[in-house]
Amino acid sequence: MVQNITPVNTxxxxxxxxxxxxxxxxxxGLSQSALAESLGVTKWTVINYERxxxxxxxxxxxxxxxxxxxxxxxxxxxxxxxxxxxNRVAEEAxxxxxxxxxxxxxxxxxxxxxxKYRQLKPQQRTHAHAIVSALVSTESVRKGKTVRRKPRxxx
Numbered sequence: 773m774v775q776n777i778t779p780v781n782t783x784x785x786x787x788x789x790x791x792x793x794x795x796x797x798x799x800x801g802l803s804q805s806a807l808a809e810s811l812g813v814t815k816w817t818v819i820n821y822e823r824x825x826x827x828x829x830x831x832x833x834x835x836x837x838x839x840x841x842x843x844x845x846x847x848x849x850x851x852x853x854x855x856x857x858x859n860r861v862a863e864e865a866x867x868x869x870x871x872x873x874x875x876x877x878x879x880x881x882x883x884x885x886x887x888k889y890r891q892l893k894p895q896q897r898t899h900a901h902a903i904v905s906a907l908v909s910t911e912s913v914r915k916g917k918t919v920r921r922k923p924r925x926x927x
Contacts, residue, residue, distance in 0.1 A: 789849060793831065794822045796844040810842055811835050 797807050797818075808818045813835070820829040831839075831849075840846045847855040892900060 788824055789831075790822045790824055790828050792849045792852060793839075793844075796839070796849055797822075800843055802842070807842075811838050 797804070802810075804818045804822075805815045808815045811818070817829065821831045821835075822828065836846050836849070839849070845855045847853060889897065889900060
């Protein structure tokens with residue numbers, strides 16, 4: 773006997789999976805062409821994935837896995853409920869090289885730096901933070917500003 777299951781909480785849940793796919797794509801600043809290239813499909817296939825009202829093509833599981841590696845929230849795409857561990861999934865799954873639309877507020881040099889930073893593993897990001905902090909504090913000292921440093925832990 774099959775029972776009809778009624779969702780408990782549908783507040784703020786977008787009803788369309790294709791709409792959520794498009795929302796995630798635009799959140800990452802990807803064009804349909806860039807997503808298509810990353811998934812190994814044509815732009816028209818992506819357009820069909822994003823067609824509303826059940827007129828489009830369902831997105832295959834292997835493409836959803838690739839979407840996760842791009843940083844998309846696949847749980848949100850499928851269910852409408854945002855994932856709490858989105859960054860961890862993207863980091864552990866690895867990342868594809870993707871043509872991203874540039875953020876208008878960032879110069880090209882900073883965009884490249886940010887793209888490289890996003891490819892780092894968590895421990896490497898910690899080291900990058902320490903290096904940048906050291907560079908900033910050194911520059912502040914040179915300009916005559918005093919900088920308070922945290923005391924070093926005893927070894």
